[in-house]
Amino acid sequence: MPVEASKAPPTKRKPRKLKRLSRRDVLVLSLMVGIPTLVELLLVWGPTLLSIALSFTRWNGLDLSDLKPAGVENYQFIAQDYPPFWPAVGHNLLWLLFLGVIGTPLGLLLAVLLDQKIKGSRIYQSIFFAPVMLSMALIGIIWQLFYNRDSGLLNFLLGTAGTPQAIDWFGDSNVNIWAAMVAATWRHAGYVMILYLAGLKGVDGTLREAAALDGANARQTFFRVVFPAMRPVNIIIVVITIIESLRAFDVVWVINQGKNGLELLSALVIQNLVGEGQVIGVGSALAVILLVISLVPIVWYLVRTFRKENNA
Amino acid sequence: MSTATQLSSAKPSARPSGSAKKAKRHWGTHLFLTMMAVIWLVPLLWSIYTALRPKESTDANGYFSFAGPFNFQNFIDAWNQAGLVKYLFNSAIITIPTVLITLFLASMMAFAVSRVSWKFNISLLILFTAGNLLPPQVLAAPLFEIFKHIELPYSVSASGSLLNTYISVIAVNTAFQIGFCTFVLSNYMKALSPDLTEAALVDGAGIWRQYWSIIMPLCRPALAALATLEVIFIYNDYFWPLLFIQSGDLLPITAGINNLQGQFLSNYNLIAAGAIITVLPTLVIYLLLQRQFVAGLTLGSSKG
Numbered sequence: 001m002p003v004e005a006s007k008a009p010p011t012k013r014k015p016r017k018l019k020r021l022s023r024r025d026v027l028v029l030s031l032m033v034g035i036p037t038l039v040e041l042l043l044v045w046g047p048t049l050l051s052i053a054l055s056f057t058r059w060n061g062l063d064l065s066d067l068k069p070a071g072v073e074n075y076q077f078i079a080q081d082y083p084p085f086w087p088a089v090g091h092n093l094l095w096l097l098f099l100g101v102i103g104t105p106l107g108l109l110l111a112v113l114l115d116q117k118i119k120g121s122r123i124y125q126s127i128f129f130a131p132v133m134l135s136m137a138l139i140g141i142i143w144q145l146f147y148n149r150d151s152g153l154l155n156f157l158l159g160t161a162g163t164p165q166a167i168d169w170f171g172d173s174n175v176n177i178w179a180a181m182v183a184a185t186w187r188h189a190g191y192v193m194i195l196y197l198a199g200l201k202g203v204d205g206t207l208r209e210a211a212a213l214d215g216a217n218a219r220q221t222f223f224r225v226v227f228p229a230m231r232p233v234n235i236i237i238v239v240i241t242i243i244e245s246l247r248a249f250d251v252v253w254v255i256n257q258g259k260n261g262l263e264l265l266s267a268l269v270i271q272n273l274v275g276e277g278q279v280i281g282v283g284s285a286l287a288v289i290l291l292v293i294s295l296v297p298i299v300w301y302l303v304r305t306f307r308k309e310n311n312a
Numbered sequence: 313m314s315t316a317t318q319l320s321s322a323k324p325s326a327r328p329s330g331s332a333k334k335a336k337r338h339w340g341t342h343l344f345l346t347m348m349a350v351i352w353l354v355p356l357l358w359s360i361y362t363a364l365r366p367k368e369s370t371d372a373n374g375y376f377s378f379a380g381p382f383n384f385q386n387f388i389d390a391w392n393q394a395g396l397v398k399y400l401f402n403s404a405i406i407t408i409p410t411v412l413i414t415l416f417l418a419s420m421m422a423f424a425v426s427r428v429s430w431k432f433n434i435s436l437l438i439l440f441t442a443g444n445l446l447p448p449q450v451l452a453a454p455l456f457e458i459f460k461h462i463e464l465p466y467s468v469s470a471s472g473s474l475l476n477t478y479i480s481v482i483a484v485n486t487a488f489q490i491g492f493c494t495f496v497l498s499n500y501m502k503a504l505s506p507d508l509t510e511a512a513l514v515d516g517a518g519i520w521r522q523y524w525s526i527i528m529p530l531c532r533p534a535l536a537a538l539a540t541l542e543v544i545f546i547y548n549d550y551f552w553p554l555l556f557i558q559s560g561d562l563l564p565i566t567a568g569i570n571n572l573q574g575q576f577l578s579n580y581n582l583i584a585a586g587a588i589i590t591v592l593p594t595l596v597i598y599l600l601l602q603r604q605f606v607a608g609l610t611l612g613s614s615k616g
Contacts (some may be wrong), residue, residue, distance in 0.1 A: 021428075025519040029428060032420040032523070036490055037436065039417060043455070043487030044443040050454035061457055110348065113341050120342075127349045130356065133594045135548030135566045141573060141587050145362055146355045151375040151580055153358045161376065186352070191609075198610035239445075247447045250550045254570060269449040273456060274555070284453050291450045298445045302438055 048291065054284035061273075061280045074285035082282070088263040091177055092293075095184070095264070096245035103185040104241050107192025112222065114193070115200045129194055131187040140254030143183040144170060173261025180251050180262060188244060192237055199233030200226070235304055242297040246290065265290045363387065363584035370581060386585035394575065394582070396589055398561060399568035403593075405478055406553075406564050407546045410485045411539055417486070418493030419531065423523045426498040427509060437498060444491030448551050455484060456555060470559070480556040481564075485546055493538050496608075500534040501527060537608030540601045544594050565590050 021029065058070040078085050110128055114121050131139065146153050147169035154169060155161040169179040203226050211221040227234070249266040252258045258267025265286060272283030362375065364382045390396055421440065425433035459474035469477045508530070509522045517525070528535075553567040560571055572586045598605055 021519070028519045029424055032519070033424045033436070036417040036421040036440075036494070039483075039487050040440055040443055040490055043484055044446070044451060044491070045439070047451035047454035047458070048446065051450055054453060061460070064461075110345075113345060116338075116341070118338055118341060118345075124345050124349055127352050131352070133544065133598050134591060135550055137550040137566050137570060138548075138587055138590055141569060141583065142355050142359050144573075145359055145580055145584055148580070151370075153354070153376075156376045186355070194606060194609055198606075243445060243447075247449075249449065253550075253554070254573075266447060266449045269452060270555070273453050280453055280457070287450045287453060290447050294445070294447055294450070298442055301445070302442055305441070306434060306438055 051284045051287045051291070054280055055288045057281050057284075059280040070281055074281045075289075077282060078285055078289070084259075084263040084268055085286075088265050088268050091262070091264050092246060092248070094177065095181060095248050096242060098181045099185065099188055099241050099245050103188040104192050104237060106185070107189040108196050108237075110189065110193040111196035111200060115197060125193075125197070129190045132190045132194070134187065136184070136187065136250035137254050139183050139187055140180075140251045143179070143186075144255070147179055170255045171260075176255065176261045180255060184248060184251055188241075191240070195233055195237060195240075196230070199230040202233075203229045235301065239297050239301045243294065246294050265293075359584045359587055362581055363588050365581055367579055367581045375580070386581045387589060390572070390582050390586040390589060394568075394572045394586055395561070396565065396568070396572075396586060399563060399565035400593070402478075402562060402568070403547055403564040403566070406481050406485070407543055410482045410489070410546045411542045413482070414486045414489045414493055414542060415535060415539060418490045419497055419528060419535070420523065421490065421494045422497035422501055423527055425494070426501040427506075427522070427527065428519075437495065440491040440494045442491070444488065444495070448488065451484075452555055459556060475556055476558050476562060477556075478562070481549075481552045484552050484556075485549060489542060489545065493542070496538060497531060497534060500531055504530055533604075533607070536601070537604045540597060540604045541608035543597060544605070547594060 055074055056070060056072070058068045058073070060066055110124075114125055134142070144152075149155065149166050149168035149171065150161065152161075152169070155166045158167075160166045167175060170176050207225050207229055208221055211225045216224065247266060248264055249258075249270075252262040252264055252267050253270070256262055258264055258271065269283050269286045269290065272279045272286060362370070363386050364384070366381065366383065366385055369381060370377070421436070425437050456475070459480050462474045464473055464477075466472055469475075471477070474480045504527065508526055509517075512522050512526050547564075548566055549564075550566045550570075553564050557563055557567070560568070563571065569586050569590050573583055
């Protein structure tokens with residue numbers, strides 16, 4: 001899950017220096033740092049590096065002696081001879097665009113509307129937020145009931161149920177990516193809404209008053225004053241939107257394991273790991289491609305978040 | 313900083329502020345929000361409606377009929393036949409230790425990087441924060457192979473390896489979530505005054521005392537918020553159990569419910585009931601701890 005940034009007010013005095021600690025305290029401190037760091041290195045960063053290493057090998061995952069170096073073969077195979085790869089890249093991009101153009105702005109709009117003290121604001125808020133409580137896997141199942149060809153509500157509402165025109169929303173490879181993105185947006189918008197609601201509360205009220213005094217209308221006040229003032233939240237939202245669309249996995253896996261129109265990079269990685277012929281090298285190369293793309297927003301976010309602290 | 317010219321030039325375009333106009337604008341907002349809320353609720357309400365109807369009734373009248381009867385038989389069947397009790401129990405075995413270990417390790421790490429000044433604290437914090445942002449699929453292959461090749465006695469694990477054990481899921485979930493919790497807690501601890509531990513130091517309190525007796529009690533609101541949030545993250549996690557656990561009776565409910573879908577392929581009434589049972593624990597937590605939960609999601613971002 002993505003991380004929320006924060007800028008704690010800088011403390012006046014610097015924290016205690018290490019060299020002023022007793023020997024026993026240094027020992028306690030090294031355990032306090034050492035154990036979590038070991039867990040993080042062994043189970044997160046170690047495997048990440050191993051993924052990179054495995055992507056340059058050919059391996060069936062059975063015996064370590066079967067492991068053969070393969071150079072960039074896996075990458076060549078993926079780019080040239082692996083049919084689902086380019087559709088998956090396209091789908092990931094489409095997912096990002098869909099969340100960026102529809103999901104995130106919708107969440108922002110809901111937050112802005114709920115921020116003006118209207119009646120029943122809490123009830124609306126709970127309704128829009130409810131899907132965030134659900135796992136993406138469960139969302140896939142619930143929307144199955146809605147999208148199903150013969151018994152789903154949507155075909156009934158469209159008047160196509162029981163007719164040959166009935167659309168199998170999750171089964172038809174022409175439309176299922178859109179159906180899955182709508183289901184994902186259902187959750188994403190609520191998440192964005194709650195973060196923006198918090199962000200809006202944090203905006204200094206005098207800024208709005210000043211804008212009003214200057215004669216700005218509601219729209220101008222929002223876009224020229226309030227929105228720029230929410231910069232820290234905006235950064236988080238951009239990162240969440242990108243990272244969530246790269247991580248998208250559960251919904252498509254629940255629907256059809258990411259096949260037949262629902263190819264995503266994350267699903268291809270797993271298909272190559274747990275499928276019949278385990279092709280660890282190809283799966284790892286796909287994982288590395290996913291890693292490289294993910295590093296762009298991750299590094300951007302880290303630089304934004306930690307640059308100030310480092311200078312302090 | 314308004315000037316007279318700006319004021320006067322802006323006036324004509326400024327909206328009339330009569331009360332009638334205001335009321336009208338809110339009316340439009342309500343219309344839009346109500347419409348959105350209805351759209352938002354349709355999938356949930358449809359699931360509940362489907363779950364409350366016996367299969368025979370929908371078979372006879374179709375899914376879109378409004379004929380009764382309505383009862384809780386599907387919930388009872390899902391609970392008994394599909395083994396949801398077992399799945400819920402598995403979820404608890406995975407979720408509770410994961411959240412406790414994660415918060416314990418993350419709070420120690422956060423203390424070390426925020427309350428003590430030393431060379432590597434920002435680099436370490438970056439390492440942890442970045443780790444949480446990686447897509448889980450990136451670590452999948454090596455973790456799967458490592459766990460497969462770690463041999464365990466058959467008395468401990470039926471698979472003879474770390475695969476197909478709760479430990480594998482607990483360990484990876486913990487490692488993955490430490491980053492997030494460390495980041496949030498270190499921000500929280502940074503905001504606490506340094507005088508707190510200075511005073512304790514004069515009284516001769518060591519690092520552990522400062523951490524456990526002074527800082528941790530002060531972090532209670534942040535810990536409560538994170539605990540709520542983490543319970544929901546881990547409970548809802550689908551990916552790691554999917555990858556590591558092969559035998560159906562060890563699955564947590566989020567993955568188990570997917571089994572139910574394969575098992576009762578065309579009985580949508582039963583699947584709907586199972587889905588609703590799966591949501592109930594998170595819903596209860598949300599309703600009971602709503603404030604903590606939202607605080608956890610937005611912790612820090614509201615300070616910006």
